[in-house]
Amino acid sequence: MRRNLGACLGAGLAAVLWSGVAQAQIKMGVGAPVTGPDAAFGLQLKNGAEQAVADINASGGILGQKVTLKIGDDAADAKQGRSVANQFVGDGVTFVVGHFNSSVTMPASDAYNEAGVLEITPGSTNPQITERGYPMLFRTCGRDDQQGAVAAAYLVAHAKGKKIAILHDKSTYGKGLADETRKALVAAGVRDVMYEGLNKGEKDFSAIVSKLKSVDADIVFYGGVHTEGGLLVRQMRDQGVKAVLMGGDGIASQEFAAIAGPGVEGTLMTFPPDPRLRPEAAAVVKEFEAKNYNPETYTLYSYAAVQAIKQGIEKAKSTDPVAVAKALHEGGPFNTVVGDLSFDAKGDVTRADYVVYEWRKGPDGKISYVQLDK
Known part of the structure; x- marks a missing residue:
């Protein structure tokens, strides 16, 4: 037993x-x-x-x-x-x-x-x-200091003599990206004509658009996500502002175009090469x-x-x-x-591969982002 x-x-x-x-x-x-x-x-x-x-x-x-x-x-x-x-x-x-x-x-x-x-x-x-x-x-x-450097380099090369306004949504991401881009522009000798923050969750950006008109901005660099960014573009176009908007990876969504409407064509954006x-x-x-x-x-x-x-x-x-x-x-x-x-000692990826995209209408009539050659 x-x-x-x-x-x-x-x-x-x-x-x-x-x-x-x-x-x-x-x-x-x-x-x-x-x-x-x-x-x-x-x-x-x-x-x-x-x-x-x-x-x-x-x-x-x-x-x-x-x-x-x-x-x-x-x-x-x-x-x-x-x-x-x-x-x-x-x-x-x-x-x-x-x-x-x-x-x-x-x-x-x-x-x-x-x-x-x-x-x-x-x-x-x-x-x-x-x-x-x-x-x-x-x-x-990647990081916003890498992304901002790429955005600034593009603007310095392709927007010489243009008036650049900088906006952000006051978030850690949005303001951080705007500040990094601004820092890189200043280092290249380019000064912005306007630097403003808008509030996440707001729907009416008339006051901001009016200021963009008053400074006669040619380019609006925006640090933030697609929701406010899309509304900003739509309201800029509704009020006759033709300035090109440039954003970062926060607007890298088809919902950005859905919110912004047809006026989104020509918008610039930084993001890594399309992983798809x-x-x-x-x-x-x-x-x-x-x-x-x-x-x-x-x-x-x-x-x-x-x-x-x-x-x-x-x-x-x-x-x-x-x-x-x-x-x-x-x-x-x-x-x-x-x-x-590969990751460095800080936990960041060791490659920085941001590129610039433009939102364009394709043969099917759908507006999407297309990587630019340079």
Whole structure:
């Protein structure tokens, strides 16, 4: 009887241990504005991460473990973003893709850093995010000092003698991008004729448009996202202002054109080379297209963030976020749908590949962004 009881206990213990291994899961979260004015971008982050996790799990997971994914809606609000971060920490999430807005990523990353959670943001570009020295914070996108330099270089080369006004939406991202572009313009000897902030959430920009008229602006550089940017363009055209608007990656959405209307033609924008056209992304793009979804702008940068986490875990041979962060810093390059990525000591990608686009009407009558040669 004792032998049988011991055998039963041994078998029972083995079953429990085996069950624990079989059920082991890697908990991942996506923090993004699923609702609110920036929901178009939040959907991109959500869809990109979900597809990446689905593809990974279909291939056997990571180190034999399946990945579970939680979605946290930060609504582009800093306080809600911190709440999402706290909820993820409480739920045992150890890897996070997000957030999108720089103003949300800043406080959320404080919580992740305190809890030892590894975070990769696909869309927060404010330089200060990675300047704080958080060892487990990364991004698959570039920085606004890089983006602003490209925008300024284009304006210096192509808008000589033009009057440039600079606007921003007072957000961490928008003002940061406007200031970086302004700094680069000043360094090149170009002074703006107007520098103003507008309020996110406002619908009437008549006063701003009137000021643009008064300074006779030829070009309006705008730091902000597509919602206010689209309304600004529409109201500029309605009031007879023909100045060309130039924005950053915050207007890189087809919703920008939908809000702005026909007057959006000629708008300039900085963003990396279209990731949908990369050969590395071809198979994944087909997966999205089969679902009637256009994986524009940050969708593939979110997918790439999950890929980087996977390869970091495999390189570290561990799911410990500290070990994975070390592998991401020291490993590289990591093969992703947006190309090979390596991270520097700050967690920034080592390549800066912003280019300039122009919004144009295609043969089908649809207005979209087209990369310029130079």
